[in-house]
Amino acid sequence: MANYSTNEFRSGLKVMIDNDPCAMIECEFVKPGKGQAFARVKLRNLLTGRTVERTYKSGESLPGADVMDTDLQYLYNDGEFWYFMHPETFEQVAADASAVGDNGKWLKEQDSCVVTLWNDRPIDVVPPNFVELRIVETDPGVRGDTASGGGKPATLETGAVVRVPLFVENDEVIKVDTRNGEYVGRVKG
Amino acid sequence: MGRLRCFFAKKGVLEVETPLLSAAGTTDPQIHSFETCYEGPGAAQGRPLYLATSPEFAMKRLLAAGSGPIFQVCKAFRQGEAGRLHNPEFTLLEWYRPGFDHFQLMDEVEALVTELADGRLPAVRAERTTYAELFWRHLGLEPHTASAEVLARCAADFPVLAGISGLDRDGWLDLLMSHIIQPRLGQGCLAFVYHYPASQAALARISQSSADIPAVAERFELFYQGVELANGFHELTDAGEQRARFERDLLQRRAQNLPLIPIDEHLLTALDEGMPPCAGVALGLDRLLLVVNGLSQLSDVIAFPFVRA
Numbered sequence: 043m044a045n046y047s048t049n050e051f052r053s054g055l056k057v058m059i060d061n062d063p064c065a066m067i068e069c070e071f072v073k074p075g076k077g078q079a080f081a082r083v084k085l086r087n088l089l090t091g092r093t094v095e096r097t098y099k100s101g102e103s104l105p106g107a108d109v110m111d112t113d114l115q116y117l118y119n120d121g122e123f124w125y126f127m128h129p130e131t132f133e134q135v136a137a138d139a140s141a142v143g144d145n146g147k148w149l150k151e152q153d154s155c156v157v158t159l160w161n162d163r164p165i166d167v168v169p170p171n172f173v174e175l176r177i178v179e180t181d182p183g184v185r186g187d188t189a190s191g192g193g194k195p196a197t198l199e200t201g202a203v204v205r206v207p208l209f210v211e212n213d214e215v216i217k218v219d220t221r222n223g224e225y226v227g228r229v230k231g
Numbered sequence: 232m233g234r235l236r237c238f239f240a241k242k243g244v245l246e247v248e249t250p251l252l253s254a255a256g257t258t259d260p261q262i263h264s265f266e267t268c269y270e271g272p273g274a275a276q277g278r279p280l281y282l283a284t285s286p287e288f289a290m291k292r293l294l295a296a297g298s299g300p301i302f303q304v305c306k307a308f309r310q311g312e313a314g315r316l317h318n319p320e321f322t323l324l325e326w327y328r329p330g331f332d333h334f335q336l337m338d339e340v341e342a343l344v345t346e347l348a349d350g351r352l353p354a355v356r357a358e359r360t361t362y363a364e365l366f367w368r369h370l371g372l373e374p375h376t377a378s379a380e381v382l383a384r385c386a387a388d389f390p391v392l393a394g395i396s397g398l399d400r401d402g403w404l405d406l407l408m409s410h411i412i413q414p415r416l417g418q419g420c421l422a423f424v425y426h427y428p429a430s431q432a433a434l435a436r437i438s439q440s441s442a443d444i445p446a447v448a449e450r451f452e453l454f455y456q457g458v459e460l461a462n463g464f465h466e467l468t469d470a471g472e473q474r475a476r477f478e479r480d481l482l483q484r485r486a487q488n489l490p491l492i493p494i495d496e497h498l499l500t501a502l503d504e505g506m507p508p509c510a511g512v513a514l515g516l517d518r519l520l521l522v523v524n525g526l527s528q529l530s531d532v533i534a535f536p537f538v539r540a
Contacts, residue, residue: 068424070314071312071313071314071315071316072260072314073312073317073409074405074408074409074413075459075462076261076262076431076433076462077261077263077401077405077408077409077431078406079312080312080406080409080410082391082410095391096391096393096394097391097410098395100311101401114413
């Protein structure tokens with residue numbers, strides 16, 4: 043992998059810090075009028091999700107991280123790994139719980155996800171922003187109630203639980219925003 | 232700009248204009264010049280020229296020629312400086328006051344900035360603190376005598392600075408000053424910092440040290456909301472000392488493989504002929520506009536920042 047000097051620093055750049063791949067979030071050029079120039083960066087550790095701040099002398103460089111975002115199709119989960127397939131090469135990768143994290147509950151077979159690979163190993167899985175999932179369990183609907191607030195919990199086919207309006211019925215397919223876990227609307231079958 | 236010219240007119244300070252292109256440039260190893268080349272009548276082989284990083288040298292030649300107090304508003308150019316608070320070309324206000332020392336000039340800087348801000352600064356007197364007091368207060372160490380190792384250990388206590396290495400004494404001082412102390416300066420009022428380490432004198436006089444007082448540079452800077460706005464000197468007028476500093480800069484440049492900028496012999500001749508004792512200061516007008524309007528990045532006050540220039 044290439045090395046990146048402070049002049050190449052920009053947000054989005056993937057570099058290695060203490061042997062972990064990190065993504066730059068912010069980069070600031072700091073220099074007293076008469077004095078040494080520095081690059082101050084904020085980074086997100088792609089393995090732990092934690093944010094760190096670091097400072098480098100101008101002209102120093104960091105090794106790049108072989109990190110790539112790829113669109114892969116979700117296949118199935120065998121209880122330990124989540125399997126994904128490249129839609130053209132049919133190459134498969136298996137992501138473990140630390141990579142999938144909380145997002146497992148949004149994964150539906152055949153949906154296309156962004157899988158972040160570091161040295162070809164999956165380290166992060168981002169589901170589509172919106173997914174359509176069937177309700178497998180919720181309290182009976184209240185007909186005609188389209189407005190009253192509150193709502194009720196509904197369990198979806200993937201195991202995720204979201205709050206839905208009272209009129210939504212069992213077995214209906216709903217659209218959910220995976221970024222905040224909120225109900226968006228019913229999908230007409 | 233109207234208020235600025237009026238301020239200086241009332242005080243009898245003359246507006247001047249000096250070249251932005253010069254055959255010599257700053258030798259300061261931390262300031263990088265844009266280099267260009269003139270080709271044409273009088274220079275068949277081409278003549279290298281440097282874009283001014285500040286109008287200081289030319290204005291000092293005017294002072295030595297007997298100009299009296301002078302000011303200038305001009306563009307300054309610095310290679311390799313771009314970011315939230317840096318643009319490779321920016322607008323400087325620079326002025327010189329024969330007969331003033333740095334304390335009198337700080338008074339005038341405060342008066343001018345207050346005038347230009349037109350009520351958008353808190354109505355309190357500026358704070359004045361020495362460089363050494365700041366290091367004591369914020370870091371508990373003596374900056375004029377602490378070794379590079381002591382400064383490095385101090386920096387290592389801050390997670391954001393951990394992992395940085397290979398700086399010299401001034402590099403560590405700059406690191407601690409710009410990352411730890413500076414963000415806390417000028418919160419709620421203008422803040423002057425004065426008496427910098429003698430090793431960071433640039434073109435300022437160095438006061439004589441005595442038994443218990445280390446030598447310091449008669450240099451000051453102005454900060455507001457953590458942003459550096461101005462840098463001033465009680466000016467060095469000794470041509471011999473100035474030449475020695477330029478030569479030391481060039482040795483450092485050679486060691487760091489930086490371009491060897493020609494020494495400004497015109498300036499040295501002028502100093503040799505006699506420049507009146509004076510104090511001078513450069514103030515970044517773009518940054519001043521930024522902080523008095525509560526904005527956070529230079530691109531908010533420059534119509535076409537360099538990425539779109």
